[in-house]
Amino acid sequence: MKLFLAPMVGRTDKYFRKLIRLMSPNITLFTEMITVDSLLRGNFRNYAIPSNQHPIVAQVAGNDKNKFMQASDILAKMGFDEINLNIGCPSSKVVKGGFGACQIDNPDDVASYVRSILSCTNLPVSIKTRLGLGYEQNLESIEKFIHITSNAGCEIFYIHARNAVLNGLSTKKNRSVPPLRYDDVLKLKNKFPDLKIYINGGIDNLDEATHLLNIYGGIMIGRKIYDDPRFLLELEKKIFSFDNNLSTPSIVKKYINQLDFEERNNKLYALKHLTNLYKGTSLSKKWRKYLHTLINSDKPITDVNYFNNEENHGEKKINCSHS
Numbered sequence: 001m002k003l004f005l006a007p008m009v010g011r012t013d014k015y016f017r018k019l020i021r022l023m024s025p026n027i028t029l030f031t032e033m034i035t036v037d038s039l040l041r042g043n044f045r046n047y048a049i050p051s052n053q054h055p056i057v058a059q060v061a062g063n064d065k066n067k068f069m070q071a072s073d074i075l076a077k078m079g080f081d082e083i084n085l086n087i088g089c090p091s092s093k094v095v096k097g098g099f100g101a102c103q104i105d106n107p108d109d110v111a112s113y114v115r116s117i118l119s120c121t122n123l124p125v126s127i128k129t130r131l132g133l134g135y136e137q138n139l140e141s142i143e144k145f146i147h148i149t150s151n152a153g154c155e156i157f158y159i160h161a162r163n164a165v166l167n168g169l170s171t172k173k174n175r176s177v178p179p180l181r182y183d184d185v186l187k188l189k190n191k192f193p194d195l196k197i198y199i200n201g202g203i204d205n206l207d208e209a210t211h212l213l214n215i216y217g218g219i220m221i222g223r224k225i226y227d228d229p230r231f232l233l234e235l236e237k238k239i240f241s242f243d244n245n246l247s248t249p250s251i252v253k254k255y256i257n258q259l260d261f262e263e264r265n266n267k268l269y270a271l272k273h274l275t276n277l278y279k280g281t282s283l284s285k286k287w288r289k290y291l292h293t294l295i296n297s298d299k300p301i302t303d304v305n306y307f308n309n310e311e312n313h314g315e316k317k318i319n320c321s322h323s
């Protein structure tokens with residue numbers, strides 16, 4: 001059984017990954033998407049992967065096989081466990097750059113990237129993609145895409161179970177308007193029984209998660225985990241029988257304690273991903289307001305109020321003032 005954190009630009013940065021690993025030892029982490037150009041310019045290179053972050057997958061995007069080769073060499077040396085190609089991003093900026101979802105129509109090119117990467121690293125190469133482009137729901141293009149890229153050596157596919165619509169829909173709408181088609185992912189799984197085909201898209205409750213896990217052997221979740229990180233504790237318990245039993249204040253405390261000096265000084269980034277930790281409790285609004293005030297104050301991050309009454313899990317009693 002595999003659980004994956006979906007790559008999300010602006011969200012699955014090193015801070016959020018630290019928070020997530022604290023709550024879930026079993027989830028496989030993904031970075032945000034990074035372009036090969038940006039990687040080759042040197043961005044990201046002095047990131048040292050904390051030892052407890054494994055397994056961690058680097059997601060890359062691009063359209064030049066030589067750059068993919070150089071980028072994957074860097075990523076392998078950095079210690080990533082898998083290299084994932086983003087062939088699903090519908091953003092107009094990304095598509096203008098000639099990569100992302102539009103590459104579903106260029107399977108031979110993508111296959112050449114896969115081959116290039118495999119020629120220079122021992123890391124597995126995977127692909128995250130969608131069921132197709134536009135509103136057409138037949139699976140011909142994606143089947144051809146999987147056929148060609150798997151022949152090149154890609155054995156793992158994460159399928160966001162909807163199409164990408166590249167003209168006329170915003171990136172955000174592309175995550176809700178094209179209908180979810182889990183059954184079509186199952187058709188792909190049955191068509192390619194030797195490949196690992198995992199499902200992604202719209203998974204937001206325990207029953208659905210376990211149901212899909214039983215069918216696909218692996219599920220990838222993004223927004224539900226970001227919007228309600230404690231959902232991960234429930235997933236851990238249900239899927240891996242691991243009871244972390246962490247109260248929200250102790251999560252906050254452990255999280256702050258594991259930040260390094262530089263990260264602590266980057267208060268906005270370090271704290272913004274904690275915003276939804278009290279989701280669904282009576283403290284939710286007060287906590288968000290409290291974090292906002294702390295971020296905009298001169299106080300150091302270590303001043304954070306852990307809502308420190310561990311016994312009531314910080315959910316009944318609140319003291320937002322620094323006493």
Ligand SMILES: Cc1cc2nc3c(=O)[nH]c(=O)nc-3n(C[C@H](O)[C@H](O)[C@H](O)COP(=O)(O)O)c2cc1C
Nearest residue numbers: 006007008009032033086160201202203221222223
């Ligand atoms: C804010 C945001 C940023 C995203 N950035 C990426 C990205 O960098 N790479 C990618 O492959 N998908 C990206 N996605 C799509 C997610 O990985 C995922 O496929 C999508 O949200 C559907 O899964 P979910 O319903 O569990 O959120 C992003 C989604 C969101 C909400």
